[in-house]
Amino acid sequence: MSLGSTPKNGATNKMSISDAMDRLVRGGLPVRFTAYDGSSAGPPDARIGLHLKNERGLAYLMTAPGDLGMARAYVSGDLDLSGVDPADPYDAMTLLKDHTKFRMPTPSEGIAIARSLGLSHLRPPAPPPQEHLPRWRRAVEGLRHSMSRDAEVISHHYDVSNRFYEMVLGPSMAYTCALYETPDATLEEAQFAKFDLVARKLNLQPGQTLLDVGCGWGSMVRHAAREYGVKALGVTLSLEQAQWAKEAIDREGLGDLAEVRHMDYRDVVEGDFDAISSIGLLEHIGVRNYPSYFSHLRDRLKPGGRLLNHCITRAHNKHTETGAFIDRYVFPDGELIGSGTIISAAQDQGLEVQHSENLRLHYAATLRDWNKNLVDNWDECVKEVGEGTARVWGLYIAGSRVGFERDEIELHQVLATRNDDHGVSGFPMRPDWKA
Template identity: 80%
Template sequence: MSFKLDAGSEARGRMTIGDAFGRLVRGGLPLRFTAYDGSTAGPSDAEVGMHLRTERGLAYLMTAPGDLGLARAYTSLDLDLTGVHPGDPYDALVLLKDHTKFRVPTPTEAVSIVRSLGLSHLRPPAPPPQEHLPRWRRTVEGLRHSLVRDAEVISHHYDVSNRFYELVLGPSMAYTCALYDPPTATLEEAQAAKFDLVARKLALGPGQRLLDVGCGWGTMVRHAAREHGVRALGVTLSAEQAQWAQAAIEREGLGHLAEVRHLDYRAVTETGFDAVSSIGLTEHIGVRNYPAYFGHLRARLAPGGRLLNHCITRPHNGHQETGAFIDRYVFPDGELIGSGTIIAAAQDAGLEVQHSENLRLHYASTLRDWNHNLVEHWDECVAEVGEGTARVWGIYLAGSRVGFERDEVELHQVLATRNHVDGSSGFPMRPDW
């Protein structure tokens, strides 16, 4: 696929925005790029395009190259993706990922680009309000994964608007990977199947006690109480989640069995639980905190009790920093690692790992359906949180879907038991779910 620079611009010795953008892509652009100065790059017949609307957007791109600059310009409405809906830019992201490779300009090229586009654009504009502080600023103002800092970053992501989450997640209010069995299941059917799978892995039954850490809007807590007669306690660091969840418990008449508290999991002192579920919490606690995390959860279990840990993982166990967009706009301080590290940490804490399962492609389907919900309710979502935040969610969900499809990230459920002193676990010789 070829691209065409503005006629005459090279001869004038001065690059347009389109010239500069086209030059920095190896092999040519797969989409149509247009800019406010009238310049273009890329094929004129491309179905997907990118339009730079303002000088502020250019300054974002020049002062923060890579995904951070693009995120700032896109969130601030200074950059548009054309040919796709902002609630589901999946097709554009696949195109860019498969066919766009940016290169670092030579020093001479860099000087020429800056001179042509203007030195004034090297003055960084203020970041959009949706952007969190950089890692070093967060470290200066509070230790990573301290009680105070964890509460703040969780609020950044989850205390957006309960109504917004209702529109995107659907009636289940489950913000974790669903189980598409069969693959044609609806989102609600798949979420119900996921919670049923967790309950069966934990062997929940009437009269048992369940602790659900990082419980979100209390869907697992309510499922365990309603479907299995379990006395369930959920804890979450999000005040808005806790309020919504407790109201849902009362609405469903489950107050005698279920409770959700606005509380850090580390502050739970009760013990003797028959089961502990952790669905989507491990991503937030930090890899170096795994020993304390699994040790704390083991101490909450009665001998013979089961722990189900459900979280996003990497396909390797090496250190890898989260990208700037995810860290600044979506999950500040989030950390991912391979399932091997999680299993080793659980074992080192004195738990016997009984089973591990990868649900990677199920998460790709979940994200697809969340994007569809965002598109369907786009106007109401924008009215609720603003177009900039809605755009962040569209590109985050679609980009994550691509990551799960390409095996850049995975989703593992790890099931473990706290055994009795004689080594017995109560676990069957083969999985019984």
């Protein structure tokens, strides 16, 4: 019998919500799915469950098929997960990713499902307040990666709450991949090791100058000043980050060496820096802007200076748009590409690439520890930013962890030098930071 057909006795074969869900998943649901209409699907003994609580949640699922509709329903509280902690839904993300393959219904199936579940559910509800505008709507705020639009989307993600970030990121306030020198290293030890690796790759020495672009809460700036006696300048587009960083610099008595400014890296006019670090900024730049990015940073370096670029990358160099959930809820306008494209762009702007390193599995471990922090501080995080925003973070961190583990995304550090007019780089014949 086809979907929504009429049996011989004249009764309508009305489909339940769970029937529709089960039919659209290749191989059947791996979790127990229940809905407010009393229907259910999937293994009765499944450890992980999904419960659709109301009609708004159904409308989200029907009007935005795929991860965006699921995210909207989950963030709004219309779709609940059971069997996992909302602060760390890693097990659910792994199970759904491994076994849930949604298929597009045929036109006749789609019509039958819509009629059976109610055509009124095809009217999209307002998205949750945590959701950013779609790309086409952002165009009114300026061209993609213009200064005004970059400032707006950075604020959307980073100006959430400094207290919230303190609870999730820990005392280091480092929102980038850490470096786990031993399997049992703590998050704080691993973040210290990451900043120290950057400092050693840049060959920082007392009295030198460092520019840190996209400096966040000033962790690298303070590390360079405190541990290496370097005069460090950091810049960030987030006002809340800049204010927090200035307070931290004052608390640590580093004001004579460290400075953080609320400004776009493109507005930095000082030059002749001995070193430049860019830790987690390139993801926000846009691939078409790589030439101007590397050109601007090269011009800020003195001959013989070093540049280290640390950023999330793809496992390939093909253009791929960021998924709807990440683009709307986490990193609006974010773009990722493979390390080969980054290296080529740096070389084309006159930089000599000396070294590249992939820290993919270190980022998976970092995300694991951020989820632990969110679990430990869940109630306070919810009180600080609301349950919807806290759910976004649990989902995003756990899902990203799966992506790094599966080699869907990577993390590369690329080290380059600005050579002088005679090709002298000041770089040793072999890397010197392991000593």
